[in-house]
Amino acid sequence: MPANEATVLQFRSDPEGDKARAMCGIFGIVGHPEASNLTYLGLHALQHRGQESAGIVASDGHSLQAHREMGLVADIFTAPVLEKLPGGAAIGHVRYSTAGGSQLKNAQPLSVEYVGGHMAVAHNGNLVNAQELRTALEADGAIFQSDADTEVVVHFIARSKQPTFEQKAVEALSKVKGAYSILFLTENKLVAVRDPYGFRPLVLGKLKNSWVLASETTALDLIEAEFIRELEAGEMVVIDETGLHSSQPFQPTRLGRCIFEHVYFAKPDSVLFGTSVYETRKELGRQLAKEQPAPGADLVIAVPDSGVPAAIGYAQESGIPYDVGLIRSHYVGRTFIEPQQSIRHFGVKLKLSAVRQVLKGKRVVVVDDSIVRGTTSRKIVKMLKAAGAVEVHLRISSPPTQWPCYYGIDTPSRQELIASSHSVEEIARYVTADTLGYISLEGLGTAVGDRERTTFCTACFSGKYLTGELNNASAPSTESAPKLAIIA
Numbered sequence: 001m002p003a004n005e006a007t008v009l010q011f012r013s014d015p016e017g018d019k020a021r022a023m024c025g026i027f028g029i030v031g032h033p034e035a036s037n038l039t040y041l042g043l044h045a046l047q048h049r050g051q052e053s054a055g056i057v058a059s060d061g062h063s064l065q066a067h068r069e070m071g072l073v074a075d076i077f078t079a080p081v082l083e084k085l086p087g088g089a090a091i092g093h094v095r096y097s098t099a100g101g102s103q104l105k106n107a108q109p110l111s112v113e114y115v116g117g118h119m120a121v122a123h124n125g126n127l128v129n130a131q132e133l134r135t136a137l138e139a140d141g142a143i144f145q146s147d148a149d150t151e152v153v154v155h156f157i158a159r160s161k162q163p164t165f166e167q168k169a170v171e172a173l174s175k176v177k178g179a180y181s182i183l184f185l186t187e188n189k190l191v192a193v194r195d196p197y198g199f200r201p202l203v204l205g206k207l208k209n210s211w212v213l214a215s216e217t218t219a220l221d222l223i224e225a226e227f228i229r230e231l232e233a234g235e236m237v238v239i240d241e242t243g244l245h246s247s248q249p250f251q252p253t254r255l256g257r258c259i260f261e262h263v264y265f266a267k268p269d270s271v272l273f274g275t276s277v278y279e280t281r282k283e284l285g286r287q288l289a290k291e292q293p294a295p296g297a298d299l300v301i302a303v304p305d306s307g308v309p310a311a312i313g314y315a316q317e318s319g320i321p322y323d324v325g326l327i328r329s330h331y332v333g334r335t336f337i338e339p340q341q342s343i344r345h346f347g348v349k350l351k352l353s354a355v356r357q358v359l360k361g362k363r364v365v366v367v368d369d370s371i372v373r374g375t376t377s378r379k380i381v382k383m384l385k386a387a388g389a390v391e392v393h394l395r396i397s398s399p400p401t402q403w404p405c406y407y408g409i410d411t412p413s414r415q416e417l418i419a420s421s422h423s424v425e426e427i428a429r430y431v432t433a434d435t436l437g438y439i440s441l442e443g444l445g446t447a448v449g450d451r452e453r454t455t456f457c458t459a460c461f462s463g464k465y466l467t468g469e470l471n472n473a474s475a476p477s478t479e480s481a482p483k484l485a486i487i488a
């Protein structure tokens with residue numbers, strides 16, 4: 001493994017890669033007497049972005065109060081807990097670790113007292129040079145409280161000699177590379193910054209006299225806040241008693257909005273990077289039907305939840321009727337994580353069940369958004385055949401996932417990505433599908449409206465990392481990846 005890749009991977013929480021993929025959600029509000037209650041609701045709407053831990057830090061104008069726990073928002077933030085978070089401003093975080101283990105010490109928002117007062121930070125993204133920066137800070141005597149990449153920013157702010165908090169934050173962020181949509185809370189201001197590539201989303205809203213920031217518009221909708229706009233890549237917004245001030249401390253050279261947010265991560269009712277996630281996913285399905293038709297099929301079904309809009313689009317474009325062939329349990333999350341492989345094996349069966357009455361004797365097109373290791377697809381195809389489907393044609397609304405993400409999505413190491421070492425035909429055999437078809441990278445770009453192919457990051461499909469130092473580091477030869485046993 002080249003040295004650079006080792007450096008990047010050291011910060012990953014799960015060296016075995018044996019976990020599902022997700023990311024983090026952030027929410028902030030300032031100028032509302034019920035700031036922590038509204039943050040609770042906002043985090044609830046963003047729960048799909050992270051289920052490991054959740055936290056809220058509130059400011060009453062003098063000091064910050066924090067509560068962080070492992071687990072889900074609704075379980076953690078009971079009324080008595082929220083009562084202990086008074087004040088007119090708050091930020092919150094739902095975490096799925098990319099750097100630093102899934103432990104309470106890494107739960108966010110991080111909060112500290114330093115020479116300049118109190119600060120809290122909530123980060124969505126991943127800093128690719130965090131390990132290097134941490135090593136240098138530790139050599140200089142810094143003592144870290146967590147293993148998370150985010151903490152280096154806190155240290156740089158505390159050490160900064162700049163006169164204002166926002167200037168300290170800009171100085172600190174100018175040292176880090178990678179992805180950050182980040183919120184800072186002090187006693188008297190909320191600061192929001194988006195990295196110059198704009199990898200992760202961040203939107204601004206208004207609720208009467210208060211300002212709201214959130215990873216996705218779905219959180220604004222829940223609290224009935226008005227969507228004002230998305231923060232620009234490289235933009236900083238400061239909200240204090242004098243109002244909202246925007247500046248552009250970081251100049252984007254090229255946008256790198258995460259294309260996988262549209263494919264899988266974001267909630268379908270959100271408007272992301274200027275377009276509806278639901279409409280985009282339907283368009284992906286239409287494009288997929290054009291590129292990968294399935295003539296003679298009787299019906300189109302989706303792998304719920306994330307495959308549903310694309311399956312509807314596929315059915316509309318192909319004229320093949322849509323039906324519900326798989327039912328999803330409401331009691332299993334999107335990221336069913338089980339450390340033991342033996343129990344993990346049952347994950348898909350616990351989550352999804354086949355409708356025999358719909359499938360019996362049918363030639364079925366099944367649409368999902370992505371194949372990572374191939375575990376889900378393999379189990380689903382077998383489940384559909386066991387329920388009586390006579391042919392199963394698997395269609396995927398993203399191109400083969402061949403490269404790991406270092407920008408805030410916890411995709412497994414390259415070796416575990418089935419498409420990094422297997423051809424489409426080999427994957428079809430592994431998952432036991434009669435045929436398998438993926439959308440092309442060009443088709444994906446067209447469906448998300450990236451006409452020039454210059455405004456989105458596509459590295460997990462294309463291997464082109466926008467922070468250039470990863471390009472060589474992440475390109476181990478595919479020959480070194482073991483082939484899976486292709487068994488029916």
Ligand SMILES: O=P(O)(O)OC[C@H]1O[C@H](OP(=O)(O)OP(=O)(O)O)[C@H](O)[C@@H]1O
Nearest residue numbers: 304305306334370371372373374375376
């Ligand atoms: O190839 P694999 O490693 O098995 O992973 C791929 C599956 O994981 C995701 O679903 P997930 O269950 O995370 O979420 P969802 O319920 O939102 O579709 C994705 O939509 C695929 O179905």
Ligand SMILES: NC(=O)CC[C@H](N)C(=O)O
Nearest residue numbers: 023024097098099124125
């Ligand atoms: N998925 C994320 O955005 C994670 C944020 C941060 N890198 C952490 O691991 O805590």
Ligand code: SF4
Nearest residue numbers: 258259405457459460
């Ligand atoms: S590598 Fe993939 S998942 Fe990561 S930011 Fe780029 S498009 Fe998104």
Ligand SMILES: [Mg+2]
Nearest residue numbers: 304305306307
């Ligand atoms: Mg899925």
